[in-house]
Amino acid sequence: MDKDFLTIALPKGKLLIDSTQLLSKVGIECGHVNEDSRKLFYDLPDNKVKIIICRPTDIPTYVEYGAADLGFVGKDTLLEENKDVAELLDLRFGYCRFVVAMLETSVPPKLPSGEYDLSLLNHQRVATKFPRVTESFFSSIGMQVTPIKLHGNMELAPCVDLSEMIVDIVSTGKTLRENHLVEVAPILEATTRLIANRVAYRMKYERIRDLVEALRGYLQAEVSAK
CATH class of the missing domain: 3.40.190.10 (Periplasmic binding protein-like II)
Structure with missing residues (x-):
């Protein structure tokens, strides 16, 4: 497990744009991920982040087995797949x-x-x-x-x-x-949730905590602004 990088699994399809826009709002600029539908792996060295693009139903499996540290996945998929992952945050899109x-x-x-x-x-x-x-x-x-x-x-x-x-x-x-x-x-x-591999959550706790807090802060500010 690479302790310097976070690997984040994002869903192919209609939720990908919302996912990358949300990450960009908290400083992980990945708008270009939407530009090439054939590419499935992206390095973002400035943020020490790797992005992988997966079928939505596969994301809990990638996260459970540690191929990804974090994943964006619908609560519907999370319930159906029933994988051993940590659910960290309601991302409030994909309702x-x-x-x-x-x-x-x-x-x-x-x-x-x-x-x-x-x-x-x-x-x-x-x-x-x-x-x-x-x-x-x-x-x-x-x-x-x-x-x-x-x-x-x-x-x-x-x-x-x-x-x-x-x-x-x-x-x-x-x-x-x-x-x-x-x-x-x-x-x-159901809405989209942020999930984590349980081992990664312990090994990379500070990095994951910082990202969760940044996402939570942005989402709360959005609610307050409405």
Whole structure:
């Protein structure tokens, strides 16, 4: 483990720009990381930082095994992958929601509280990219389900009778509505988190602490300015 450098894993895709902009705000200038989508490794010697670009679902693995000291990863991925890492800070971007959804023609009646009465449903098949989160949620409400793992286009599954329900991440809910699906239960809200390898957190504590405090200070100032 190189004690002089911090290796930070950032997610490919839509969260990369937000990640690099946030690092730049605290003095780690890495805007150029967004310019070449084929390059996956960057040295920033002035900051003694190395940046690696990973699939979002792989970041907890890179951090757990020490290939990266730190990682930016969605809380949704963190829960599903269930890796042994330290969660240090809510970075407050990449907001999304985990929800249960069904075809609008299949939803159960509502309770007086306004919630859908899922207890009226028999054993359900649930299409999802997140079987661990799915099983945990339904177990918590005493409902047995069969998760069916898919890798995309969850909305299709109820339409072709592959499943009765889906568990998916939504931002606005527009895609659900376009496919005649209705949210029947919220599961949790998720944002991007800063995670650390547990050994690196001890060995490089001062460097990691300084970065965490800089990020926390910037984020708090942003909230205060609104």
